[in-house]
Amino acid sequence: MELIRGHHNLRPRHRGCALTIGNFDGVHRGHQAIIRQLRQAARERQLPTALLTFEPQPQEFFSRDIRPPRLTRLREKLALLADTGLDRVMCLHFDARLAATPADAFIDQLLVGGLGIHYLLVGDDFRFGHRGQGNIETLREAAPRHGFSVARLDTFRLLDGRVSSSRIREHLARGELDTATTLLGRHYAITGRVRHGDRLGRQLGFPTANVDLGRRTTALHGVFAVRVHGLDNGPRPAMANVGTRPTVSGLEPRLEVHLFDFSGDLYERLLTVEFLHRTRPEQRFTSVAELKAQLQRDATAIRQWLATHAPTVP
Numbered sequence: 001m002e003l004i005r006g007h008h009n010l011r012p013r014h015r016g017c018a019l020t021i022g023n024f025d026g027v028h029r030g031h032q033a034i035i036r037q038l039r040q041a042a043r044e045r046q047l048p049t050a051l052l053t054f055e056p057q058p059q060e061f062f063s064r065d066i067r068p069p070r071l072t073r074l075r076e077k078l079a080l081l082a083d084t085g086l087d088r089v090m091c092l093h094f095d096a097r098l099a100a101t102p103a104d105a106f107i108d109q110l111l112v113g114g115l116g117i118h119y120l121l122v123g124d125d126f127r128f129g130h131r132g133q134g135n136i137e138t139l140r141e142a143a144p145r146h147g148f149s150v151a152r153l154d155t156f157r158l159l160d161g162r163v164s165s166s167r168i169r170e171h172l173a174r175g176e177l178d179t180a181t182t183l184l185g186r187h188y189a190i191t192g193r194v195r196h197g198d199r200l201g202r203q204l205g206f207p208t209a210n211v212d213l214g215r216r217t218t219a220l221h222g223v224f225a226v227r228v229h230g231l232d233n234g235p236r237p238a239m240a241n242v243g244t245r246p247t248v249s250g251l252e253p254r255l256e257v258h259l260f261d262f263s264g265d266l267y268e269r270l271l272t273v274e275f276l277h278r279t280r281p282e283q284r285f286t287s288v289a290e291l292k293a294q295l296q297r298d299a300t301a302i303r304q305w306l307a308t309h310a311p312t313v314p
Contacts, residue, residue, distance in 0.1 A: 001078075001081065001082040001086050001087065001088065001089060002087065002088045002089070003078065003088075003089050003090075003091065004088060004089070004090040004091070005090075005091055006091070006092065006093060007092065007110060007114055010090075010114045010115070014050075014088065014114075014115060014116075015114075015115060015116030016047060016048075016116045016117075016118060017042075017047055017048050017049065017050040017087075017088070017115055017116070017117055017118065017119075018038055018041050018042035018045060018047045018048070018049050018050065018117075018118065018119040018120075018121070019038075019049075019050045019051070019052060019111070019115060019117045019119070019120050019121070020034055020035070020038050020050075020051050020052070020120070020121045020122060021051070021052040021053075021120075021122055021126065021128070022034075022051075022052075022053065022122070022123065022126065023053060023054065023057045023058070023059075023165070024051065024053055024077060024081065025057065025070055025071045025072055025077065025165040026071030026072055026077075026165045026168055026184060027072065027077060027080035027081060027084070028071075028163055028164075028165065028168060028183055028184045028185065029156065029158060029163050029182075029183060029184065029185045030123075030155075030156035030162075030163035030164065032084065032185060033153065033156045034121060034123065034153050034156075035049075035051070035081075035084045035085075035086065037121060037151075037153055038051075038121050039084075039085060039086075041119050041121065041151065042119070045118060045119060047118055047119065048087040048088060049085075049086050049087045049088070050086070050087065050088040050089070050090060050115065051081060051086055051088070051089045051090070052089075052090045052092065052110075052115075053077070053089065053090070053091055053092075054091070054092050054093075054094040054098075055074050055091050055092070055093060055094065056094055057070075057094070058094050058099070060094075061094050061095070061099065062099075067217060068166070068169065068217075069169055069173075069217045069218050069219040070217075071165055071168060071169065071188070071219070073191075073214060074091070075191065076189075076190075076191050078091075079191075090115070092110075099130070100130050101129060101130060102129055102130050102133070103128060103129025103130065103133050103134025103138050104129075104134075104138075104142070105129075106128055106129050106134065107134075107138075107139070107142050107146070108146075111146075111148075112146045112148070117148045118147075118148050118149070119148060119149050119151070120139060120143075120148055120149070120150050120151070121150075121151045121152075121153060122136055122139070122150070122151075122152060122153070123152070123153055123155075124136070124152055124153070124154055124155055125155075136150065136152055158182060158183055159179060159182060159183070163183050167183065168180050168183050168184060168188075168219075169219040170219075171183070172188060172219040172220050173219045173220070173221070175222055175278035175281065177224075177275055177276065177277060177278060178314075181313055181314065182313075182314045185313065186313055187274045187275060187276060187311060187313065188220070188274075188275045189229075189272050189273060189274040189275065190211065190213070190218070190220075190255060190272070190273050190275075191270065191271070191272040191273075192211040192212040192213060192214065192255065192270070192271065192273075193211070193212050193268060193269070193270050193271075194209045194210060194211055194212070194266045194267050194268060194269050194270075194271060195210050195211075195212045195267070195268075196210065196267065206258045206295050206299070207258065208241075208256040208257055208258045209228075209256070209257045209258075209259065209266045209269075209271065210254060210255070210256055211255040211256070211257055211271055211273060213253060213254070213255055217253060218242055218253055218255070220242045220275065220278075221242055221243045221281060221282050222241075222242060222243065222278045222279070222280055222281040222282050223239065223240070223241050223278070223279050223280050223281075223282070223298050223302075224239065224240045224241075224242065224275050224276070224277060224278050224279065224302075225237075225239060225276045225277040225278075225279060225302040225305050225306050225309075226238050226239065226240045226257065226273050226274055226275050226276060227273075227274045227276065227311065228257060228259055228271055228272070228273055228274070229271065229272040229273075229274060230269060230270055230271040230272055231269075231271070235274070236259050236260070236262060237259075237260050237303070237306045238257050238258055238259040238260055238262075238273075239257070239258050239260075239279075239298055239299055239302040240255060240256065240257045240258070240273055240275070241254075241255075241256045241282065242254070242255050242256075242282070243282035244282075255273065257271070257273055258299070260299070260303065274311070276306075276309070276311050277302075277305055277309065279298060279301055279302055279305070280298070
């Protein structure tokens with residue numbers, strides 16, 4: 001999969017494609033359905049497939065102080081998109097200039113002038129252009145003038161509801177990992193590099209890898225049974241805590257992972273933490289000793305759970 005960063009990196013060879021547009025946060029089963037339909041249409045027309053997405057996401061740009069938790073950082077999203085068989089992904093920097101671009105100019109300058117689209121597939125709730133004035137009807141009106149066709153993918157539904165990134169965030173926040181797994185089509189995971197922490201876990205007898213969340217706020221909170229990928233001998237069983245660590249007056253959200261029966265230097269390693277089951281929500285303890293006792297109970301419960309549950313995707 002080729003990554004095109006910004007309009008200025010478009011080349012003549014990029015013109016002529018079957019395109020879809022969106023945030024694709026999480027690359028969940030609804031997104032996967034869009035990409036499958038796009039690939040089918042592209043094969044019929046003998047066109048390469050392309051996906052246009054934005055960084056930051058428009059909602060993040062417009063709500064700078066209160067940003068919704070992301071399911072995937074850009075690096076994670078691109079890795080998931082690469083697995084879908086797309087030919088190209090174009091990532092546009094979403095800023096004030098792009099936000100102010102009229103819908104007609106977006107079509108003329110980018111979709112037609114830059115990408116030379118022949119086929120465009122969008123969801124039924126797709127909006128674009130200044131103040132979201134463009135929609136699928138805007139595209140259909142422009143299509144005959146510019147020689148491309150427009151198709152709409154109706155809402156993709158599972159478990160009696162629409163599959164959406166916001167719905168998945170809600171299930172993750174409630175610790176409903178089985179439902180989130182069904183909607184995603186895989187176990188939820190976070191990838192990050194191991195950074196130095198305050199070594200409190202080591203003092204408690206549970207050394208942890210402090211996995212960098214970057215600027216991400218996370219929908220997950222609590223203690224989890226997980227598998228850790230990125231080590232030499234395949235995925236390793238572990239327990240993880242996601243939260244602010246209220247017992248020690250923490251402020252910033254952290255992902256701390258204790259790998260069972262492991263010793264070694266993990267600093268700067270890029271790890272993927274795959275969340276399988278939440279054992280309890282995050283809580284405040286009256287003392288560090290009480291926290292240590294609870295961690296021992298957590299470790300026992302999580303080892304037992306991992307020993308009796310194979311990680312499967314519905």
